[in-house]
Amino acid sequence: MTTAHLSGRRVLLIIGGGIAAYKALELVRLIRKAGGEVMTLLTKSGAEFVTPMSLAALSGHPVRQDLFMPEDETAMGHIELSRWADLVVVAPATAGLIAKAANGMADDLASTTLLATDKKTLWAPAMNVRMWEHPAVQANVATLKSFTGFHQGAFVGPDEGEMACGEYGFGRMAEPAVILQAIDRLIGAGSRPLAGRxxxxxxxxxxxxxxxxxxxxxxxxxxxxxxxxxxxxxxxxxxxxxxxxxxxxxxxxxxxxxxxxxxxxxxxxxxxxxxxxxxxxxxxxxxxxxxxxxxxxxxxxxxxxxxxxxxxxxxxxxxxxxxxxxxxxxxxxxxxxxxxxxxxxxxxxxxxxxxxxxxxxxxxxxxxxxxxxxxxxxxxxxxxxxxxxxxxxxxxxxxxxxxxxxxxx
CATH class of the missing domain: 3.40.50.10300 (CoaB-like)
Structure with missing residues (x-):
């Protein structure tokens, strides 16, 4: 597994709510092992599946959770977060997060940061197969893919397999190693125009x-x-x-x-x-x-x-x-x-x-x-x-x- 473009790069990882959130811990570890730096943003529902302490220990940074935190918002924390990163990754990307981003909604730290960012976003969807196949979700995914410039969404997964609910089909979040490769490819795509200078x-x-x-x-x-x-x-x-x-x-x-x-x-x-x-x-x-x-x-x-x-x-x-x-x-x-x-x-x-x-x-x-x-x-x-x-x-x-x-x- 090669990660030629990750060294010294900054990844903001937004963790949505879902059983697949546990994979975010391994993804943080892999990014850091490849030489990247990770800041994590944990949604309220995501905190039901993984703890801020685990993420902070693996990333080496405090975990961001709330939109209205005085120590952050005095410096417009969601703006700083959106500018800090070279790439924003949403994993797991829930149907709710995808819908908010596709429709320009901003009512919490995650959705506000996604709307304010001037960096490309990589989405790793994870949801029940019926939810993934729903026309509304597919329309929102198509909308994100249709945006131009840095607003355009890139997707990795979902994979086909057995769900935590027992159903089978597309909806499993891609494995951390696969997401890591997608991160490396996206960061490397034209992101180092001064290489060799x-x-x-x-x-x-x-x-x-x-x-x-x-x-x-x-x-x-x-x-x-x-x-x-x-x-x-x-x-x-x-x-x-x-x-x-x-x-x-x-x-x-x-x-x-x-x-x-x-x-x-x-x-x-x-x-x-x-x-x-x-x-x-x-x-x-x-x-x-x-x-x-x-x-x-x-x-x-x-x-x-x-x-x-x-x-x-x-x-x-x-x-x-x-x-x-x-x-x-x-x-x-x-x-x-x-x-x-x-x-x-x-x-x-x-x-x-x-x-x-x-x-x-x-x-x-x-x-x-x-x-x-x-x-x-x-x-x-x-x-x-x-x-x-x-x-x-x-x-x-x-x-x-x-x-x-x-x-x-």
């Missing part, structure tokens, strides 16, 4: 020391750059993340190079450019424009004469350097413009001055630093695209997909 991403601030205890820096959290590195890796790219000092975990499947000062970041990027061809460079780090000319070897003490005079010199321009790096220049160089006014004029001027291909501009005067949301405009030589405020994860995924589309074209 190499990317370098810079993220976070730089810290320019004044003395052993003080320095010049900025308010960048690194969240947007880390999200971009994760999104590129999710699309199959080999990603090197050159990071300034931040308090973030390294994204799965990403190699992290830690630096502090701008000169160190520039050297690390140049090392990667010369080590192997780089297709994509996303320079999202907030590099300090200046550094102190001559770092004190000891802590500078307060003196009666007032604060010391600091002589500042310009830091190297990493974005311009990468954009003009000759034979080792990446095929696509993306810069960032964090502005507090005149966003379009400043971003377009930076696009021209730096020599990069794209600029992602954002207005940092509006609660961006350290937050989980961002609103950006992508500037290219051909025009611009403004993206509404959304999570930094969603901004990153949109940018990564835009990069994938660029290379496909």
């Amino acid at each position: 190499r990317a370098v991403v810079t993220a976070g601030p730089t810290f320019e020391p004044i003395d052993p205890v003080r320095g010049l820096t900025n308010r960048s959290s690194g969240k947007q750059g880390y999200a971009i590195a994760a999104a590129l890796a999710d699309l199959g790219a080999e990603v090197v993340l050159v990071s300034g000092p931040v308090f973030l975990n390294t994204p799965q499947g990403v190699r992290r190079v830690e630096v502090e000062a701008a000169t160190e970041m520039k050297a690390a990027v140049e090392t990667e450019l010369n080590a192997a061809p780089v297709d994509i460079a996303v320079m999202s780090a907030a590099v300090a424009d200046w550094r102190v000319d001559g770092v004190a070897t000891g802590k500078i003490k307060k003196a009666p004469g007032g604060p010391p005079a600091l002589h500042l010199i310009e830091n190297p321009d990493i974005l311009a350097s990468v954009s003009k790096s000759g034979s080792v220049r990446p095929k696509l160089v993306v810069g960032f413009a964090a502005e507090t006014s005149d966003l379009e004029d400043n971003a377009r001027a930076k696009l021209s001055r730096k020599g990069c291909d794209w600029i992602v501009g954002n207005d940092v005067s509006d609660d961006v630093f350290g937050s989980d949301g961002n609103a950006v405009t992508l500037f290219t030589r051909q025009g611009s695209e403004t993206w509404e405020r959304q999570s930094k994860t969603d901004v990153a995924r949109k940018l990564a997909q835009r990069i994938a589309d660029h290379f496909k074209a």
Whole structure:
């Protein structure tokens, strides 16, 4: 059994009510064994057959159950769940869940998440043979299959066999190993368009020391750059993340190079450019424009004469350097413009001055630093695209997909 596409991928498993729910436990185990990550959403009826404790132990994540949970819904839990996954799997998929999804009904966490998701959904039906053969159920299945884009439903099973009720026919949920193969095929179908591409991403601030205890820096959290590195890796790219000092975990499947000062970041990027061809460079780090000319070897003490005079010199321009790096220049160089006014004029001027291909501009005067949301405009030589405020994860995924589309074209 091969699962070449599951490593590092995220699966949201929605467990409906039915005797086949016990198979969901084995499915969770198989997905994790194949290198995938699983979050489980247990319906009220599903909890009659399997326990949250068992699912949490196997998945390594808390089990989501209720639509109205304050700790979730303050962050719009059903939206976050629907965006977190690379694929949504419903197993067992009951007649009720299929009907709700086919008709746009959303009255609990499972149905709301299914309506809100922007990822494909794999359905593993399980019900009595008479229920499966009912025209209403078959019409709902046909409706789900007819949807286009990421709303389109893919089905695995049901299998033919003896039911728990003693009847015989089609209605048994597919075995976990078969569902696992269907998951792998669905995730692998065009989900890694950047496979074979190499990317370098810079993220976070730089810290320019004044003395052993003080320095010049900025308010960048690194969240947007880390999200971009994760999104590129999710699309199959080999990603090197050159990071300034931040308090973030390294994204799965990403190699992290830690630096502090701008000169160190520039050297690390140049090392990667010369080590192997780089297709994509996303320079999202907030590099300090200046550094102190001559770092004190000891802590500078307060003196009666007032604060010391600091002589500042310009830091190297990493974005311009990468954009003009000759034979080792990446095929696509993306810069960032964090502005507090005149966003379009400043971003377009930076696009021209730096020599990069794209600029992602954002207005940092509006609660961006350290937050989980961002609103950006992508500037290219051909025009611009403004993206509404959304999570930094969603901004990153949109940018990564835009990069994938660029290379496909």
